[in-house]
Structure formats: C-alpha cells, structure tokens
Amino acid sequence: MIRLKAAVARLLGRLIRLTGKGGGTTLPGRMLLKLDPNAVDKLGARLSGGSTLISATNGKTTTASMLAVILEGAGRIPVHNRSGSNMNWGVATALLEQSGEEGLFEVDEAWLAETAARLDPHTIFLGNLFRDQLDRYGETETLADAWLDLARERSGSTEFVLNADDPLVADIGRASGPGTTYYGIEDRSPAVPELQHASDAKNCRVCGAELTYERAYVGHLGHYHCPSCGMERPKPEVSAHDVALDGMTGLSARIETPEGPVVLDLPLPGLYNLYNALGAIATARVLGIDPEAAVESLTSMKAVFGRVERIQIDQTELSILLIKNPAGANEVLRTLALERDPVDLWIGLNDRIADGRDVSWIWDADFEELGDRVRSVVCTGTRASEMALRLKYADWPAERITVVEKLDRSLERALEPGPGRLFALPTYTALLELRQLLAERHDADRYWQV
Amino acid sequence: MRLRLLSLYPDQMNIYADRGNLTFIRKRCEWRGIGFELTSCGLGEEFDPGGHDLIYMGGGQDRDQKAVAGDLVRVKRGQMFTARDDGAVILAVCGGYQLLGRSYQLEGERIEGLGLAGLETVRESGPRLIGPVAITVDLDGTERTLAGFENHGGRTYLDTGCEPLGRVRSGHGNNGRDGLEGVHDRNLFGTYLHGPLLPKNAWLADHLIGLALEHHHGGPVELEPLPDELESAAHQSALRAAEAG
Numbered sequence: 001m002i003r004l005k006a007a008v009a010r011l012l013g014r015l016i017r018l019t020g021k022g023g024g025t026t027l028p029g030r031m032l033l034k035l036d037p038n039a040v041d042k043l044g045a046r047l048s049g050g051s052t053l054i055s056a057t058n059g060k061t062t063t064a065s066m067l068a069v070i071l072e073g074a075g076r077i078p079v080h081n082r083s084g085s086n087m088n089w090g091v092a093t094a095l096l097e098q099s100g101e102e103g104l105f106e107v108d109e110a111w112l113a114e115t116a117a118r119l120d121p122h123t124i125f126l127g128n129l130f131r132d133q134l135d136r137y138g139e140t141e142t143l144a145d146a147w148l149d150l151a152r153e154r155s156g157s158t159e160f161v162l163n164a165d166d167p168l169v170a171d172i173g174r175a176s177g178p179g180t181t182y183y184g185i186e187d188r189s190p191a192v193p194e195l196q197h198a199s200d201a202k203n204c205r206v207c208g209a210e211l212t213y214e215r216a217y218v219g220h221l222g223h224y225h226c227p228s229c230g231m232e233r234p235k236p237e238v239s240a241h242d243v244a245l246d247g248m249t250g251l252s253a254r255i256e257t258p259e260g261p262v263v264l265d266l267p268l269p270g271l272y273n274l275y276n277a278l279g280a281i282a283t284a285r286v287l288g289i290d291p292e293a294a295v296e297s298l299t300s301m302k303a304v305f306g307r308v309e310r311i312q313i314d315q316t317e318l319s320i321l322l323i324k325n326p327a328g329a330n331e332v333l334r335t336l337a338l339e340r341d342p343v344d345l346w347i348g349l350n351d352r353i354a355d356g357r358d359v360s361w362i363w364d365a366d367f368e369e370l371g372d373r374v375r376s377v378v379c380t381g382t383r384a385s386e387m388a389l390r391l392k393y394a395d396w397p398a399e400r401i402t403v404v405e406k407l408d409r410s411l412e413r414a415l416e417p418g419p420g421r422l423f424a425l426p427t428y429t430a431l432l433e434l435r436q437l438l439a440e441r442h443d444a445d446r447y448w449q450v
Numbered sequence: 451m452r453l454r455l456l457s458l459y460p461d462q463m464n465i466y467a468d469r470g471n472l473t474f475i476r477k478r479c480e481w482r483g484i485g486f487e488l489t490s491c492g493l494g495e496e497f498d499p500g501g502h503d504l505i506y507m508g509g510g511q512d513r514d515q516k517a518v519a520g521d522l523v524r525v526k527r528g529q530m531f532t533a534r535d536d537g538a539v540i541l542a543v544c545g546g547y548q549l550l551g552r553s554y555q556l557e558g559e560r561i562e563g564l565g566l567a568g569l570e571t572v573r574e575s576g577p578r579l580i581g582p583v584a585i586t587v588d589l590d591g592t593e594r595t596l597a598g599f600e601n602h603g604g605r606t607y608l609d610t611g612c613e614p615l616g617r618v619r620s621g622h623g624n625n626g627r628d629g630l631e632g633v634h635d636r637n638l639f640g641t642y643l644h645g646p647l648l649p650k651n652a653w654l655a656d657h658l659i660g661l662a663l664e665h666h667h668g669g670p671v672e673l674e675p676l677p678d679e680l681e682s683a684a685h686q687s688a689l690r691a692a693e694a695g
Contacts, residue, residue, distance in 0.1 A: 134466065134601055138578075199461075357581065357691070358466075363467035364464075385684045386649070389681060393470075
C-alpha cells in the first residue's frame with residue numbers, strides 16, 4: 001500500500017513544481033502523511049544503511065550539508081532533506097522523492113523525539129541549544145530535558161555525537177551511554193573572556209550551581225566547569241587547534257582526531273562554521289569515514305543554500321547570511337565586523353510562524369558591534385520598522401537606514417549605493433522570499449533540489 | 451537632570467530581550483541630555499531603596515525565576531517595599547510581574563512572591579498563552595494603546611479593587627478570561643507584554659521617564675519631544691500584528 005500512496009504523493013509533487021509555484025519541498029510529504037500517517041516509519045525502514053539525524057538550534061542545515069558532501073565524497077549518496085525543511089513532512093518528502101541506501105536528516109529540535117521514534121537512527125548528532133523562537137520551542141532547558149530523555153531511551157541502540165563545548169548538549173552524555181563521541185574547540189586564541197549578556201547556559205545541569213567559564217567562543221559554547229559538583233566539560237575526541245579566521249572568506253584549523261591530525265581549510269567564515277565542520281567530521285568518523293577523507297571533501301565544498309551564498313547582480317556581489325536568533329545573528333555580526341571596507345546591508349525581518357511570531361530577539365542581538373562600519377542599510381519584511389528602530393537604538397546613523405516594507409521593492413533600493421558588496425541578512429521566510437525574488441529577477445538557480 | 455535606573459537580576463531575568471527596555475530608556479535620556487545611571491543588583495545583593503528612581507525586572511526561565519523569587523523574599527523584600535512607598539517607579543515584565551504578587555505556581559508548587567501587588571498567579575489546564583497582544587490603557591485621562599507579545603503559562607488574577615494596567619483589545623492578557631491585563635498601582639506597573647515593551651510603545655517609556663524624574667527631582671518635569679517617526683512606525687507594526695492575531 002505504501003508504494004501506491006507514495007506514487008500518488010510523488011505525482012502531486014511533480015505537478016506542483018510544473019506549475020512553478022514554489023519548490024514543493026513539503027507538500028508531497030504532507031500529502032503522503034495524510035494518506036498514511038506512518039509513512040516515514042515505512043519508507044525509513046527500507047533504508048538498508050539506516051539513518052543519521054542532525055539537530056541543533058544553529059547550524060543544522062550547514063552541518064547536514066557538510067556531512068552529505070562528505071558521504072558523497074566517499075561514494076555514498078544519502079537520502080537527505082537538503083532544502084532545510086526539517087519537520088515530519090520535510091523528512092517524508094525527501095524519503096518520497098529520493099532513493100539511496102542511507103538517510104541523512106536534519107530535524108527540528110522539537111521534532112527530534114518523534115522523528116527518532118519513527119526512523120530508529122543509528123546515529124544522532126546534537127550541536128547546540130540557544131534561545132530561539134521562544135513562542136514555539138519554549139525554554140532551552142525544557143528542550144535539553146527532552147533530549148536527555150531521548151538519549152536515555154536510545155542508549156545502546158543509537159550512537160550520539162555531542163558538542164563538548166555546549167554544557168546543555170554535553171550533559172546528554174550522562175544518558176547516551178558509552179558509544180558517545182564529543183567534539184570541541186581546544187585553541188584558546190579565538191575565545192572571548194566573558195559570556196555574552198544573555199547567556200543560555202549559566203547553570204550546571206547536574207546540580208544547578210552557577211558554571212564557571214574559562215573562555216567562551218560562540219554564545220555559551222566554551223570551556224566550563226561546575227565549581228560545586230565538579231562536573232567538567234568532556235574531553236573531545238575531535239578537536240580544533242591553531243584556528244585562523246579570514247573574515248568573510250573562510251578559516252583554517254588543525255583538527256586533532258584519534259586517527260591523527262588533519263589541516264582544515266574551509267571556504268566558510270566564522271567560528272560557528274568551525275563548529276559545524278567539527279561536528280560533520282566527528283559524525284563522519286562514526287559513519288566509518290576517515291577524518292582525512294572528510295576534510296578533503298569539506299575543503300572543496302560550496303556554500304550551502306542560505307547560510308553563506310554569493311550571487312553576482314550587475315556590479316554588486318550579494319552574500320546571504322541567515323539570521324534567526326541572537327546567538328546566530330551575533331556570529332554573523334561579529335564576522336561582518338572583520339570586513340575591511342564599510343558594508344551595505346539588506347535586513348529582512350519577518351514574523352511568520354517559521355520565523356517565530358515574536359521578534360523580541362533582535363534586541364538581544366548585538367547590532368551595536370557593526371554600527372560604525374555600515375555605509376547603508378535597507379530594512380524590509382513584515383516587521384521592517386521594528387528592525388530599523390533597533391538599529392537606531394544601536395547608534396547606527398539614522399540617515400543610512402531606509403525602511404522598505406515590501407520585500408519585492410527592497411532589493412533594488414539596497415543595490416542603489418552601486419558597485420561593491422551587499423550583505424543580505426534575512427530571517428527564514430524572508431530568505432525564501434529573497435530567493436524567489438532573485439530567481440525571478442536575476443535568474444539565480446532555484447534552491448530546491450530533487 | 452538625572453535618572454537612576456536599577457536593573458534587578460539582569461543575569462537571570464532577561465529572557466525576552468529585556469535588555470531592549472533598558473537600552474530604550476538610556477538612549478531617550480541621553481538624547482535629551484538627561485544623565486543616566488544604571489545599577490545592577492543580582493542574587494544575594496541588597497540595594498539602597500532611596501538610591502533609584504526606576505526599578506526594572508524582566509522575565510526568566512523557570513529555574514531562574516524560582517531562584518529569584520527566593521532571593522526577593524529573603525534579601526530584597528524590605529527594600530522593595532520602602533522604594534515603592536517612597537514613590538520609586540517599578541516596572542516588572544512577564545516573570546517579574548508574577549513575582550510582584552503574593553505567589554505563583556510552578557508545576558504543583560506554590561512559590562511565595564513579593565506581595566507588592568494584590569495578585570496571584572496560578573496554573574490552569576490549557577495551553578500557554580502566546581501571541582501578539584494589544585491593550586487599552588488610561589493612565590492620565592487619555593486612552594492609549596500598548597502593543598507587545600505575551601508568552602506565559604501562568605494565569606494571573608487581580609484582587610478586587612486592584613487596578614489592571616489595561617483592558618485587552620486582542621490577545622489573552624492576565625488569564626485569558628477576564629479581559630484584564632497587568633497591574634497598575636500609583637508608580638507600580640506590571641505586565642505580561644514584552645517584545646520588548648518600551649521600544650514598541652515609546653509613549654510609555656516617556657511616561658515612566660517622566661515619573662522617575664519627578665521622583666528624583668520632586669516636581670513635574672517637561673520632557674523634550676524627540677523625532678519619533680520610527681518609534682511610531684514600530685508601534686503601528688506591533689499593533690497590526692496584534693490585530694491580525
């Protein structure tokens with residue numbers, strides 16, 4: 001029966017794409033789940049190589065794409081929800097439309113338990129937990145509790161790959177059992193001495209006492225211990241040393257692994273992408289791929305959709321960097337501040353369900369860091385004026401801020417300053433709209449792949 | 451002129467970008483040439499109840515809010531009452547608002563609060579109250595609007611005779627039942643509206659700045675108007691979001 005239902009849903013997907021109305025990245029899956037609510041279980045059970053799940057607040061699409069590149073480099077083509085649609089229907093759509101022997105799925109943090117119950121994965125990667133869309137996810141500690149329960153349940157049947165530098169995630173090792181791998185940054189030079197003001201992990205998950213941080217790299221990711229109960233950051237098997245950041249261009253580091261050191265030259269910027277790469281290398285090891293081979297594939301990878309993507313429009317090079325929560329936005333701002341020349345910006349703030357209806361988070365992001373480096377900024381999206389207001393109170397010069405609420409008119413305005421580099425910072429649905437706009441006006445490749 | 455702001459538990463009670471409220475007040479003071487002094491007071495610390503004109507407390511995660519409740523009762527209750535009786539302006543948002551009451555409920559447990567306002571927060575069956583919200587407020591004979599975002603599991607009920615901050619136009623308010631939102635008693639303001647509250651409602655920020663300066667300088671203060679085009683547009687945008695539901 002599942003074959004027939006799958007065929008119907010697949011046909012529907014083709015029809016949607018033929019009409020040119022969006023990517024159809026989730027509709028076939030939604031349709032299939034209506035026909036058979038257990039479709040993910042049934043289609044997933046056919047993957048002879050089993051499944052790997054990837055979850056995190058920030059970086060799951062990038063990490064999963066890195067892992068896909070590594071698997072492909074090893075001649076293994078995974079079934080992968082590469083468009084970033086990461087709830088049940090996105091997974092269902094990928095299973096429906098792709099064939100392969102193993103599954104690689106990024107999964108929404110709140111959907112992880114359900115997807116794991118359906119797919120019985122042999123490997124789960126957990127990258128980080130930051131405050132994000134509090135209206136939808138609730139508190140980070142609540143998610144951490146749910147992940148801990150999941151690890152307890154799956155201990156023995158799933159290998160976990162955990163970020164040693166995130167105390168909320170590393171703590172899951174308490175429950176996930178002996179088959180757990182940790183990764184983290186060991187180099188002390190790129191760290192900041194203090195936690196950011198709105199840190200999401202101040203307390204020990206074991207005893208509740210306040211953690212002591214020796215250093216922090218990205219938000220609350222860093223080196224910590226509990227002075228009260230003695231809980232310590234686990235020693236990572238896969239770790240980064242001698243980190244060198246090269247602005248928006250990329251980064252390099254020496255990666256220590258049980259198989260020996262490898263040098264990583266990554267064409268993606270920022271410490272957050274170093275974490276994504278470390279996670280992908282550590283997960284690839286669990287999947288039987290040597291770190292050296294993994295690094296070789298990563299070095300050649302192109303930027304992943306939406307995370308850092310460059311498009312030429314006349315004399316302007318447009319780079320797109322997704323922003324969706326304070327921790328992620330801060331890393332983007334920190335990386336942009338490394339640019340030598342003043343920057344032109346386009347910021348798209350939407351408040352649709354997939355963005356989070358609550359836009360408070362823009363006041364937790366450190367836009368102050370960039371004010372004196374900005375030549376012009378266009379704010380757009382459903383909450384454009386609130387974005388502009390945030391920038392005014394971050395001391396960005398008022399005469400350089402323009403509000404163009406209609407997103408389809410905003411891009412032309414952002415291109416007005418003339419030749420140079422333009423950085424687009426959209427929330428998730430603003431990113432989809434921007435891509436659609438670019439596809440219509442500038443013939444950019446459509447992002448969905450099937 | 452000088453405004454002395456006390457931020458209570460900034461490390462714990464900051465979940466809905468509460469920093470935005472403080473930034474907003476600071477900049478609006480700076481632009482008017484009003485001196486701005488920010489003091490933080492955390493767990494285990496006391497403060498001088500006569501040394502601050504505006505006291506701010508935001509919202510936090512459950513674990514943090516519980517620790518803060520205990521600390522408020524043990525360490526700061528007397529100072530909070532003295533400051534309130536002395537006319538200091540108090541603004542408490544979300545979790546901070548719940549802590550003004552006699553108690554709030556966390557899972558099965560009833561946790562003692564400050565008792566600075568006649569209200570109590572309980573749990574009821576049903577989902578968290580989440581979404582954009584708009585309320586009608588009358589502080590000085592003029593009806594005005596506050597727009598923001600609410601996200602709370604607790605349901606707050608005011609004692610008879612205790613005045614709300616406003617009446618719900620759209621959204622849930624204190625408990626989703628009685629159409630009331632927040633609490634207002636002289637210079638004490640409590641509300642579930644974040645977003646953050648003040649950047650979306652510049653008029654309230656200026657109202658509070660005015661009251662705080664009066665408290666400090668002992669007489670009415672005329673605030674210099676600021677060019678507020680973006681502030682008005684942001685207010686309208688938050689209001690539209692609330693009206694769209």
